[in-house]
Amino acid sequence: xxxxxxxxxxxxxxxxxxxxxxxxxxxxxxxxxxxxxxxxxxxxxxxxxxxxxxxxxxxxxxxxxxxxxxxxxxxxxxxxxxxxxxxxxxxxxxxxxxxxxxxxxxxxxxxxxxxxxxxxxxxxxxxxxxxxxxxxxxxxxxxxxxxxxxxxxxxxxxxxxxxxxxxxxxxxxxxxxxxxxxxxxxxxxxxxxxxxxxxxxxxxxxxxxxxxxxxxxxxxxxxxxxxxxxxxxxxxxxxxxxxxxxxxxxxxxxxxxxxxxxxxxxxxxxxxxxxxxxxxxxxxxxxxxxxxxxxxxxxxxxxxxxxxxxxxxxxxxxxxxxxxxxxxxxxxxxxxxxxxxxxxxxxxxxxxxxxxxxxxxxxxxxxxxxxxxxxxxxxxxxxxxxxxxxxxxxxxxxxxxxxxxxxxxxxxxxxxxxxxxxxxxxxxxxxxxxxxxxxxxxxxxxxxxxxxxxxxxxxxxxxxxxxxxxxxxxxxxxxxxxxxxxxxxxxxxxxxxxxxxx
Ligand code: GLU
Numbered sequence: 175x176x177x178x179x180x181x182x183x184x185x186x187x188x189x190x191x192x193x194x195x196x197x198x199x200x201x202x203x204x205x206x207x208x209x210x211x212x213x214x215x216x217x218x219x220x221x222x223x224x225x226x227x228x229x230x231x232x233x234x235x236x237x238x239x240x241x242x243x244x245x246x247x248x249x250x251x252x253x254x255x256x257x258x259x260x261x262x263x264x265x266x267x268x269x270x271x272x273x274x275x276x277x278x279x280x281x282x283x284x285x286x287x288x289x290x291x292x293x294x295x296x297x298x299x300x301x302x303x304x305x306x307x308x309x310x311x312x313x314x315x316x317x318x319x320x321x322x323x324x325x326x327x328x329x330x331x332x333x334x335x336x337x338x339x340x341x342x343x344x345x346x347x348x349x350x351x352x353x354x355x356x357x358x359x360x361x362x363x364x365x366x367x368x369x370x371x372x373x374x375x376x377x378x379x380x381x382x383x384x385x386x387x388x389x390x391x392x393x394x395x396x397x398x399x400x401x402x403x404x405x406x407x408x409x410x411x412x413x414x415x416x417x418x419x420x421x422x423x424x425x426x427x428x429x430x431x432x433x434x435x436x437x438x439x440x441x442x443x444x445x446x447x448x449x450x451x452x453x454x455x456x457x458x459x460x461x462x463x464x465x466x467x468x469x470x471x472x473x474x475x476x477x478x479x480x481x482x483x484x485x486x487x488x489x490x491x492x493x494x495x496x497x498x499x500x501x502x503x504x505x506x507x508x509x510x511x512x513x514x515x516x517x518x519x520x521x522x523x524x525x526x527x528x529x530x531x532x533x534x535x536x537x538x539x540x541x542x543x544x545x546x547x548x549x550x551x552x553x554x555x556x557x558x559x560x561x562x563x564x565x566x567x568x569x570x571x572x573x574x575x576x577x578x579x580x581x582x583x584x585x586x587x588x589x590x591x592x593x594x595x596x597x598x599x600x601x602x603x604x605x606x607x608x609x610x611x612x613x614x615x616x617x618x619x620x621x622x623x624x625x626x627x628x629x630x631x632x633x634x635x636x637x638x639x640x641x642x643x644x645x646x647x648x649x650x651x652x653x654x655x656x657x658x659x660x661x662x663x664x665x666x667x668x669x670x671x672x673x674x675x676x
Contacts, residue, residue: 177209178382182372184216185227188433188636189234191425191486192387192417195451197240199414199479200385202452202467204243206474212379213245215256218371220363223258234434238444239467252379257371264366267374267404268327268359276403277359279325280307281318303328303355327360329399337395342383342412343479349395357396369393373400376409385412389424412476414455418483425486429643436636440549441515442491446498450491454484464497516547524632528624543624546633551619551641553648558615560608567672568612569649570660571597572642575613577664585635587627600663602670616645 179200183193197213204211215231217223232247244250254260271277280303282290287303294302308330310318318325332351341347359370366374376384391413401408417425425432437447445466452470453463457478465473503511525543533539545551559568578593579585594613598605614621617630617638630638646652652660663669 175382176380177204177207178212178380179204179209179385180212180214180376180379180381181386182214182216182375183231184219184222184368185224185231186219186222187227188427189227189230189435190427190432191434191437191451192432193231194235194238194240194434194448195417195455195484196386196414197235197242198448198452198467199455201240201242202471202474203383203385203476205471209382210243212250212252212381213242213255214375214379215246216368216371217256217258218365218368220258220365228256230435234438237434237438238448240448257366257375260371260375261365263378264360264371264374265364268366268370271329271359271403272327274403275330277327277329278308278310278356279315279319280328280356280358281310281323281325282307305356308356324362326358326362328356328358329396329403331356331396331399337398339394339398339408339411342410342476343481344413347391347394351395354395354399369396369400373397373404377401377404377406381409383410383412385414388413388416412479415480415482415484417454417486419486422483422485427639429647430486431636431640431643433636433639435634436640437491439634439637441512442495443498443502445502446495447491449498450494453490453494454486455480464494521632524628528628528632532624543629545618545620545623546629551617551644553616553619553645555649557619558612558645558649560603560611563603563608563612563673565649566652566656567601569646569652570656570669570672571601571609571612572616572646572649573652573657573660574600574664574669576639576642585630585638587631590630590638591627596667600667600669601673603673617641 181193181197181200183189197211201211203209213235215228217228228246235242242248244252244255246253246255249255268277272279282303286306290304291302293299293304307325308328331354334351336348336350337354338346338348357369358367360366375381394411394413398408419425419430421429423429427433431437438444448467449464452467456470456474457480458465458470458473459475459478462469525546529539529542533542540547555565559565563571574597575590575593578596579589582589582592584592594609595605598609601608603609610626611621614623614626617626617633623629633641660669663671
């Protein structure tokens, strides 16, 4: 048997560090066993998938030197490797299940589903869908179809008994079928759900080992059932510990920098980052902490994978990075490397117009725009809080900046400016005196400097986001209760109440 592993990221956001983390373990496992590692793009979510995000996935993995053997960009014998190009395959497979009575057409409307969810929430049931369309007569189905009613196709999940499978890391896992909904396989727009497409592709691409994060454990019973009803052999399954933030919760972009590019732009070395990511989920037999990818491939044994959460410990990352810096970059190459990282001609060309008329001597160049080259801005309450605005409300304003730029999917110059005006208006405060002051302090660590919007454009989305998050944290964050209120208020862009209370 040739071992075949894969990662199957969805291109719905910035490249999360979890993607190379999983990619590395899949790659290591495949290489250790002389097998193949595949990259498949799961872009069945038509509203959230974007080609730019797909390209960022490629770029982020390439930066780290993670190379796949088959994928949408390089092809391979099992293509296409992009799910949006495989819709006919999924339809054909679903039809087979319909013909065999293993799946059914469900005509539930959005209103019906909402009502079912409400009832389930009240009665404390795990499953939200009451299976009301599971046993319609063929005549009834035909009648509804001829009336043009739209439908989804659902899997008939057993009503009793338990799902059982062996996880190579966690051991035997069981789960009562009563807790599993009749899973939708095909959506009303004819697109497959993740579950169907994932299983069909893993089977057709002859994936032998599925190595993915713990977060998918609740999906696995549905997948296992799909293999069984199709009459296919189940692949081996391993659920890896998730990357956790310092608070012990899943690493989330709401709190931590999670984009791979943030680490690239902050000046980490790709080899060090790869070493760090593998160390989070694995321990070498001699507890060695610094090792090359080749070494871990050679040494690999799945029983050395951690069972519980893997802390994304930035201090550890810094230490590892320093070891690589000292040992793999000779002094005479250091400046070249630093230059490549942060002082490229291209960057300087964008920066010079911003400082040309603002410096009296060359000596003031770095003084004026040090914030574009440093990782840590010394945030304090005094620096950040505008006059008469409390730390918590300042944090709220910054949080709304993030929401505004995320919603507009624009963290560039114009997106930042638009967000700043939107936040000033929503809070009913002076744009220049309050919001710009807060933003200058957050991004530059000072109250004036080169034009902020252009500077943010040069600083880039990921470092800008990280600075805003850091400032929010420095300000003491926002309590859960207030966050809920703020979320609602932001929908109507009216957050005035906080300042009148202040
Ligand atoms: N598309 C899923 C993701 O975004 C794939 C999960 C899996 O590996 O099965 O991560």
